[in-house]
Amino acid sequence: MKKHDKGFEERAVDEREWQAQERARLEARIGGTSDDPLVARYRKVSQALRAPLPDALPDDFAAQVARMAQAGVAAPMHVEEPDSPFERDLTRVLVGLFGVAAVVFAAMFGKAWLAPTMELLRLDSGVAVNWVLALGACVGATWLTEQVRRHRQDAHA
Amino acid sequence: MDGGATLLETLPATAVPQTDAPDRTAERAADRALAEAVLANAPGAFERLVKQYQGLCYHIIHRMVRHPDDTRELCQDTFLRVHRYLHQYRGESSLQAWIGQVAYSVAKRHLERKRIPVQDAADPEEHQALLDNVGDGFDLERANVDEESSRLLHAAIESLPPMQRTLLTLYHLDEVPIAEIAAMTGLAEGTIKSHLFRSRQRLRQVLEARMGALA
Numbered sequence: 001m002k003k004h005d006k007g008f009e010e011r012a013v014d015e016r017e018w019q020a021q022e023r024a025r026l027e028a029r030i031g032g033t034s035d036d037p038l039v040a041r042y043r044k045v046s047q048a049l050r051a052p053l054p055d056a057l058p059d060d061f062a063a064q065v066a067r068m069a070q071a072g073v074a075a076p077m078h079v080e081e082p083d084s085p086f087e088r089d090l091t092r093v094l095v096g097l098f099g100v101a102a103v104v105f106a107a108m109f110g111k112a113w114l115a116p117t118m119e120l121l122r123l124d125s126g127v128a129v130n131w132v133l134a135l136g137a138c139v140g141a142t143w144l145t146e147q148v149r150r151h152r153q154d155a156h157a
Numbered sequence: 158m159d160g161g162a163t164l165l166e167t168l169p170a171t172a173v174p175q176t177d178a179p180d181r182t183a184e185r186a187a188d189r190a191l192a193e194a195v196l197a198n199a200p201g202a203f204e205r206l207v208k209q210y211q212g213l214c215y216h217i218i219h220r221m222v223r224h225p226d227d228t229r230e231l232c233q234d235t236f237l238r239v240h241r242y243l244h245q246y247r248g249e250s251s252l253q254a255w256i257g258q259v260a261y262s263v264a265k266r267h268l269e270r271k272r273i274p275v276q277d278a279a280d281p282e283e284h285q286a287l288l289d290n291v292g293d294g295f296d297l298e299r300a301n302v303d304e305e306s307s308r309l310l311h312a313a314i315e316s317l318p319p320m321q322r323t324l325l326t327l328y329h330l331d332e333v334p335i336a337e338i339a340a341m342t343g344l345a346e347g348t349i350k351s352h353l354f355r356s357r358q359r360l361r362q363v364l365e366a367r368m369g370a371l372a
Contacts, residue, residue: 025329061211
């Protein structure tokens with residue numbers, strides 16, 4: 001679905017400068033030299049943007065992929081299908097139903113579960129502090145691991 | 158509409174490239190014929206399709222992810238997905254837009270998994286600060302100015318966020334019309350125009366700021 005951010009568009013684009021950019025783009029593509037000084041200021045930018053990228057695909061890339069497709073090799077599972085609006089809506093409905101069911105069950109049976117749970121975990125004693133500290137340590141360790149992972153990925157990218 | 162169309166009307170008719178006024182009916186017919194040949198397992202048809210669009214796919218994914226090994230792997234994933242889902246292609250858009258959409262989606266998912274932002278925040282100062290850092294290592298006084306300005310610009314392009322880099326390459330290098338880029342990326346045409354405008358403006362400003370230091 002396309003986004004509509006009219007304000008962003010209007011704030012950003014000056015029509016005369018856009019036309020100068022476009023003139024410079026076409027000059028880089030088909031030749032010619034405009035007398036407009038604003039166009040001249042975009043000339044090097046347009047030339048740089050038309051510079052070919054280094055092609056890192058092997059010469060027999062197409063043949064390789066065709067063989068893999070013929071052999072029925074599936075694309076890796078980690079490349080997920082974009083969710084359709086229907087799937088997204090269905091997920092929201094199911095999560096909502098699950099939440100409502102959880103609240104209803106808690107209201108119906110919560111009191112019966114509360115006392116044994118408190119007794120089992122000894123939450124009505126000083127042990128509760130230890131549980132809180134353990135939970136904090138788990139959250140902290142998870143956060144730290146994630147930060148290290150992200151740092152490594154950023155360095156890699 | 159392609160933002161370049163207005164300007165093209167002011168150019169001599171002989172100078173207008175054919176790619177800006179394509180015979181869309183013939184193109185779509187050729188696209189459908191190729192897709193049908195692949196679906197019918199015609200010998201060499203899928204290899205022909207890959208050859209025809211591997212450049213576009215490479216440009217999109219390379220500009221998004223930059224890492225050469227990841228780019229190769231994701232290009233491969235893209236075409237395997239194209240092969241698997243080609244039966245869903247209805248010919249309503251060009252095959253180029255459809256394959257470009259798959260490539261963009263694959264690259265975007267890859268960046269999201271790695272938690273790399275696809276585009277910058279719409280904060281001009283933040284964007285400016287990013288580009289201001291480009292080129293600090295260049296010694297313009299001692300070098301050939303043209304060569305250095307070109308290197309500076311390429312470094313500035315590389316420093317742009319993935320989406321902006323990709324939009325600029327699709328529009329300038331692959332000559333894909335804005336409407337088709339919109340189909341590939343799911344962005345509104347006005348948003349693409351705005352990204353192109355701002356990115357080119359920043360590149361010019363970076364170049365002029367550095368080159369002005371010579372004066």
